[in-house]
Amino acid sequence: MTETVLVTGGRGRSGRWICDRLAGEYHVVCVDLDHPGWEVPERERVEFKAVDATEGAEVRDLVSEYDPDAVVHWAAIPAPERHAGTRVFETNVSAAYNVLDAAGRAGADIVWASSESAYGLAFAEETPLPAYLPVDESHPMAPEDPYGTSKVAGEEIAKMVARRDGVSVASVRPSWIQYPGEYACRDAAEADLDGGAGNCWSYVDVRDVATLVEAALDADFDGHEAFHAAAAENYVGRPTAELVEEHWGELPEECELDGEQSALSTAKARGLLDWAPEHDWREAADADVPEPSLLGE
Numbered sequence: 466m467t468e469t470v471l472v473t474g475g476r477g478r479s480g481r482w483i484c485d486r487l488a489g490e491y492h493v494v495c496v497d498l499d500h501p502g503w504e505v506p507e508r509e510r511v512e513f514k515a516v517d518a519t520e521g522a523e524v525r526d527l528v529s530e531y532d533p534d535a536v537v538h539w540a541a542i543p544a545p546e547r548h549a550g551t552r553v554f555e556t557n558v559s560a561a562y563n564v565l566d567a568a569g570r571a572g573a574d575i576v577w578a579s580s581e582s583a584y585g586l587a588f589a590e591e592t593p594l595p596a597y598l599p600v601d602e603s604h605p606m607a608p609e610d611p612y613g614t615s616k617v618a619g620e621e622i623a624k625m626v627a628r629r630d631g632v633s634v635a636s637v638r639p640s641w642i643q644y645p646g647e648y649a650c651r652d653a654a655e656a657d658l659d660g661g662a663g664n665c666w667s668y669v670d671v672r673d674v675a676t677l678v679e680a681a682l683d684a685d686f687d688g689h690e691a692f693h694a695a696a697a698e699n700y701v702g703r704p705t706a707e708l709v710e711e712h713w714g715e716l717p718e719e720c721e722l723d724g725e726q727s728a729l730s731t732a733k734a735r736g737l738l739d740w741a742p743e744h745d746w747r748e749a750a751d752a753d754v755p756e757p758s759l760l761g762e
Contacts, residue, residue, distance in 0.1 A: 467492045467510070469533045470682065473518050473564055474540030474578075476501070476759065479642050479671050483537060484511060485757035486675035487682070494531055495759055497540070511759050518560035521567075528567040535682050536568035538577035542612070545588055550611035557615035561622050569630035576681045579620055579636040579691065581729060582613035587663035595665065597719035598709065599730040602638070602691040620691065627689040635681035639674055639694040640667040640729055645754035648746050650700040658701070662712045665728030666699040670744035672754075680738040695729035696742045 468491050474480040475495030484495050493511045500515040516523045518540045528536070541557045542548055561577065568575050584600065586592055588610035596605055608614045616638075623634040641650055641664055650668045653660060677694045699705050706722045722728070734740045 468535065469494065469531055470535045470537060471496055471527065471531060471533045471568075471573075472537040472539060473497070473516070473560070474538075476513075477539065478644070479639075479674055480539045481757055481759055482671045482675045483539060483678050484759055486679055487537070490679070491535075494533070496527065501759075508759055513759075518564055519556055521559075521563045524563040524567050528571050528573070532571060533568070533573045535574045535576070536564060537678055537682070538564040538568075538575065540564075541578060541615075545610045545612040554611040554615045554618075557612070558618045558622075561615075561619035565619075565622050565626045565634070569626035569632050569634075572630065572632060574632050574682065575623070575626065575634040576678050577619065577623065577634070577636060579623075579638045580613065580616045581638050581640050581664055581667070581693070581695075582610070583608055583616040583620070583638065585609055585613055586665065588613060589663070592662045594709075594713045594715065595717055595728070597717050598665070598706070598722050599726065599728050600665070601730045602693060602733055620689070624689045633684075633686055634689045635684075635686075636689065636691040637674070637677060637681065637694050638691055640664055640669045640696070640727075642671050642674060643668050643700075643746070643749070644671050644756070645744075645749050645752040648700070648750035651746060651750050654701050658708075659712055661701070661708075666701050666705065666708055667695050667727050667729045668700045668746065669694045669696050669742065670749050673742040673744055676743070677734060677738070677740050680734070680740040684738045686737055690733075690737065692734040692738065693729045693731050694734070694742075695727045695731055696745055697731070698725040698727055698745055700746050701725075
């Protein structure tokens, strides 16, 4: 019998890639604020449900209806610059609580979108030098903005649910997500190299995000674990330590970067999930890969 997975934010820019990937193995319930319409044929093994994740009653009703084997929580306001800080924080935290709480009580394993912004490098008034490089999942988290802080709060919710309900919860911390043929990071590097210091010039291809989510669902681990989703190298094409020293004027005391190696370590995902990024900007920036359509042809 095919297992069922709920994916919140499934019609979003990266959520649709996740739904597309999981539809090969699971029956996917693509959850978002809006339904695409009854006149639109649904893709095989994908159905749609309109639910507001910030409304606890709606979320509980959804989980009760489907009794899913797993839940992928990908719905969020993804950055603090376009909305009031209170809206960003309250939306992200309430949605995380509602979805993770309901999923845990139903005994469903969980994968959800945390963020590298939890470390406090991105969106800080003055970007701090990382405590060490490469950054792993144990690096101190000290955000100064509502988005990064909402992700720290979300991870505490994830730990609570894992303790209380005995389900596995993977907090995925994606770097700057890029799309085949549309690598905004490359344009940003040419326009303002120092602007990339907020994530140490790291990125990840959306296809690698989708495979990491799949790997986390398929893996056998206990409790809560955080995982980086990042490409193997920076998006500039220069040694990462050179970029760090050029921007901050120094390197952290502990710095073990080799060439263009990403400042975000993915060793933990490799060890626990048997996952490694497959795509890099040199082949993907100009790649002609159609965006997945969740709708039937």
